[in-house]
Amino acid sequence: MRSSNPYTPQGVIPACLLPFDADFNIDEQAYRAHLRDILSVEGITAIAINGHAAEVHALTIDEQHRVLSVTKEELRDEVGMVVGIHTDSSLEAGRMAARAEVEGADALLVFPPNVMTLGGDMRPEMIHAHLGHITQASGLPIILFQFPWQSNLSYPLSTLLSLCETYPTIRAVKDQIGDGNRHEQQIRELKALDNPVKTLTTHSAWLLGSLALGSAGILSGAGSVIADLQVALFRAVQDNDLETARAVNDRIYPTVRAFYDAPLLDMHNRMKEALVILGKMKAAHVRPPLVKPTAEEIAKIGRMLEAAGLNNETVYRNAA
Numbered sequence: 001m002r003s004s005n006p007y008t009p010q011g012v013i014p015a016c017l018l019p020f021d022a023d024f025n026i027d028e029q030a031y032r033a034h035l036r037d038i039l040s041v042e043g044i045t046a047i048a049i050n051g052h053a054a055e056v057h058a059l060t061i062d063e064q065h066r067v068l069s070v071t072k073e074e075l076r077d078e079v080g081m082v083v084g085i086h087t088d089s090s091l092e093a094g095r096m097a098a099r100a101e102v103e104g105a106d107a108l109l110v111f112p113p114n115v116m117t118l119g120g121d122m123r124p125e126m127i128h129a130h131l132g133h134i135t136q137a138s139g140l141p142i143i144l145f146q147f148p149w150q151s152n153l154s155y156p157l158s159t160l161l162s163l164c165e166t167y168p169t170i171r172a173v174k175d176q177i178g179d180g181n182r183h184e185q186q187i188r189e190l191k192a193l194d195n196p197v198k199t200l201t202t203h204s205a206w207l208l209g210s211l212a213l214g215s216a217g218i219l220s221g222a223g224s225v226i227a228d229l230q231v232a233l234f235r236a237v238q239d240n241d242l243e244t245a246r247a248v249n250d251r252i253y254p255t256v257r258a259f260y261d262a263p264l265l266d267m268h269n270r271m272k273e274a275l276v277i278l279g280k281m282k283a284a285h286v287r288p289p290l291v292k293p294t295a296e297e298i299a300k301i302g303r304m305l306e307a308a309g310l311n312n313e314t315v316y317r318n319a320a
Contacts (some may be wrong), residue, residue, distance in 0.1 A: 007080040009172035011045035014223025018054035020285040035074040046080030053221030057084045058287035080106035088113045090130045094137035107141040119226035120144040150176035172198040208249040211237040211270040227277035258304035279312040
């Protein structure tokens with residue numbers, strides 16, 4: 001059982017997928033099985049829900065609440081539960097945060113409102129207002145999602161630091177900035193705060209380099225398939241065991257080619273296809289506007305899984 005102490009966002013946190021049936025309804029039985037598969041991996045510290053991996057953009061608020069309840073039932077407090085707060089409404093974000101706390105969440109993963117694409121970086125008071133509504137509604141630890149700098153949704157470093165200084169419940173940043181120079185600077189500046197903030201990398205295409213720069217954990221959709229390898233890599237880096245880290249990274253690399261080639265928006269579709277190939281999911285339905293990968297791409301995913309040594313017997317156990 002997990003300690004009763006407040007959850008600290010660090011270590012390996014897989015972001016789980018959300019299975020649907022052919023009519024695009026949530027397949028609750030398949031979802032529970034997926035949660036149990038991830039939960040079987042020794043060494044993870046939490047599971048993240050209602051994020052990109054779960055196609056949160058296509059979920060209703062009621063569906064997000066149901067996913068939260070089901071997840072809590074399955075996790076049984078064995079590991080933490082990180083709940084995504086994904087909405088363009090700051091008022092709704094506050095309500096979602098309050099409900100997540102009541103229903104047993106351990107931390108919140110706060111997405112930037114999409115409206116900020118049109119110049120939100122020039123109006124830092126907007127994201128301050130958004131975080132204000134959330135922190136007034138809930139005292140849960142917050143993981144702030146730093147989007148890729150090309151997206152127009154990332155926070156300038158000065159804004160990021162100001163948010164962390166203003167809202168002390170921000171305990172980590174999920175970093176997807178997409179630039180090694182910016183990534184390292186953020187890690188260093190966040191660590192240097194009077195109340196240091198951890199970096200959780202989601203740079204799944206270059207995990208070894210990101211961890212070596214000082215990331216305190218991994219929060220990634222790829223953990224829905226390779227959580228055991230992520231744990232092995234994280235531990236090797238923490239132990240300063242470069243030889244082992246390189247060896248594990250070599251095993252991860254084919255999955256990078258399976259999941260993260262262009263277009264990047266298909267990454268979680270590909271992970272569903274991978275779990276079907278591995279016999280861990282019955283179907284790989286995705287909600288529109290996402291579409292199923294081509295037969296050629298699915299065949300490539302199968303080849304990359306084979307190159308990584310992943311099959312029905314080794315998935316979730318490949319690093320044992």
